[in-house]
Amino acid sequence: MALYRKIIVVIFSLVVLVCLYAGVFHWMTADTAQAMKAERPELEWLRLEYNLDEEQFSEIRAKHEAHDIVCRDLCRRLVEARKQLDRAINEEGTMSPVVSAALAQWTEQRQRCREATLEHMYDVSSVMSPEAAKRYRERIFRQLIIPGRMPHVGDDGEFHEEIIDHAAPAENQR
Amino acid sequence: MNDDDLHSLLKQWEIDLPDDPRFRASVWREIATRDSSSCLDSLRSWLDRFSSPRLALPLGACAALAVMGTASLHGLHNREQTWSKLASTYASAIDPVMQMERESSLEARN
Incomplete structure (x- = not known):
């Protein structure tokens, strides 16, 4: 064989x-590329990750859009509560009832937000197949409550952040 | 020819260099041509070694497997990164606390 041919x-x-x-790279990343091109990539991720059919996906999308309005409102209230807490901490020279009230309000608002999220999570998972619902709940717990801590105001009116044994996935409980 | 003759002949011998100003350049050019031909020779011998079907087929198969393995690992890594990013985006889209934290960190950055 001639050299140039070789x-x-x-x-x-x-x-x-x-x-x-x-x-091979394109084949391995085809679904992520498809998700990233979608109008709402995070919803497309949900659809592909939990093998949702069209009916399930449209129901979850409707729930997601309804929750979005609630979520924005709660976020706005939480920002207000945090600003009040910041103001109270900066203006008061000691741990006064004003600081305590602002802290309680912020914690209560934060708990309300997390409850709304978990409510939405259960609502969404009810549409999925049992296996997908279990995986979805575990994933969301992992994203939201690491490592299974939930802030709340106790009966004594004080701020607590306790480990939710029944809620957090086993690997996150430390 | 005896030794004396050779000796006297060598004494008479003069090197008659050509009176050409391009002589040195042409010598270097010749050296370069020989060097490049030695490169071609080594390339040829290298190609000859690997072009026999007995060696070329396993070598090609190994290269294809290595490329496929590397591409799979790269793709898997890329996929996991994107998936994890999208999961976080989804979680922050449904959670007001995460939304607030994100907005706070954006405000702090600005």
Whole structure:
């Protein structure tokens, strides 16, 4: 075989290997690329990750959009509560009833937000298959409550952050 | 020819260098040509070694497997990163606390 012919064969082989790399990479990341191109990538992730059919997906999408309005309102209230707490801490020179009240209000608002999130999570998981619902709940717990801590105001009116044994996934309980 | 003759002949011998100003350049050019041909020779011998079907087929298969393995690992890593990012985006979209924390961190950054 002539030298130049051999060189062409080597170059052609390298091109084939590069194409093979690109093809395998594209095949491995096809679903993520599809999700990223969607209008709401996070919902597309939900659809692909939990194998939702069209009916399930449209129901969850409607629930998501309804929850979005509630979520924005709660977020606004939480920001207000935090600003009040910041103001009270900066203005008061000691742990006064004003600071305590602002802290209680902020904690209560935070708990309300988390309850709304968990309520939505249960609502969404009720649409999924039992196996997908279990995986979804575990994932959301992992994202929201690491490592299974839930802030709340106790009977004594004080701020607590306790481990929710029945809620957090086993690997997050430390 | 005896030793004396050779001795006297060598004494008479003069090196007659050509009176060409491009002589040195042409010598270097010749050296470069020989060097490049030695490169081509080594390339040729390297190609000859690997172009026998007995070696080329396993070598090609190994290269293809290595490329596929590397591409799979890279793709898997990329997929996990994107998936994790989308899961966080989803969680912050449904959780007001995470939304607030995100807005606070954005405010702090600005």
